[in-house]
Amino acid sequence: MAGPYDLLIEAVPSVGFLEITLIFEPDALGDPLPYAPRAAVSAQRGGERLGPESAVRTGPNEYAAVFAPESAGEWEIHVAIDSRLGSASLAVSVTIPAQRAAIPWTAVVAGLGLLVPILWLVFAPRKARTRAARGANEPTGARFPPMRE
Numbered sequence: 001m002a003g004p005y006d007l008l009i010e011a012v013p014s015v016g017f018l019e020i021t022l023i024f025e026p027d028a029l030g031d032p033l034p035y036a037p038r039a040a041v042s043a044q045r046g047g048e049r050l051g052p053e054s055a056v057r058t059g060p061n062e063y064a065a066v067f068a069p070e071s072a073g074e075w076e077i078h079v080a081i082d083s084r085l086g087s088a089s090l091a092v093s094v095t096i097p098a099q100r101a102a103i104p105w106t107a108v109v110a111g112l113g114l115l116v117p118i119l120w121l122v123f124a125p126r127k128a129r130t131r132a133a134r135g136a137n138e139p140t141g142a143r144f145p146p147m148r149e
Contacts, residue, residue, distance in 0.1 A: 004085040005037070011077070013096040018043060018067040020077055020094075022055055032060055037083040041065035043094075045075045052080070072098040 006025040011018065020041050026033050042051030048071065055063035069075060075096055080089045 011094045022063045035083040040080045
């Protein structure tokens with residue numbers, strides 16, 4: 001609750017992308033808002049400050065602002081709302097997790113694509129040498145006794 005507003009704040013945090021969604025709750029569930037709020041959102045961590053950005057309407061009662069934070073850690077989100085109901089502001093904390101090392105799948109697939117033909121080239125001649133040692137004219141496969149008439 002912020003001033004006269006019943007409000008839910010959702011955050012999708014990651015390094016390089018931070019989406020803050022403001023969901024205004026109307027008096028009756030499912031009803032549109034009886035007012036048109038204007039919301040400004042900013043984010044701050046230490047000396048790094050992002051915004052303020054005007055929240056853009058993304059749904060009947062939803063407004064969102066997107067930022068691109070360059071560092072992980074605890075960020076302070078400031079929201080200022082204004083409408084015919086009055087003004088309100090609030091601050092919430094959001095933790096942006098550090099990025100995990102991603103597996104370079106493209107490199108893994110490319111490496112396998114190179115490794116498989118090399119292994120085939122190395123081991124295929126050995127098969128041919130083994131066959132030659134058994135006798136070049138000797139048939140391979142199942143051997144059947146001669147047929148009698």
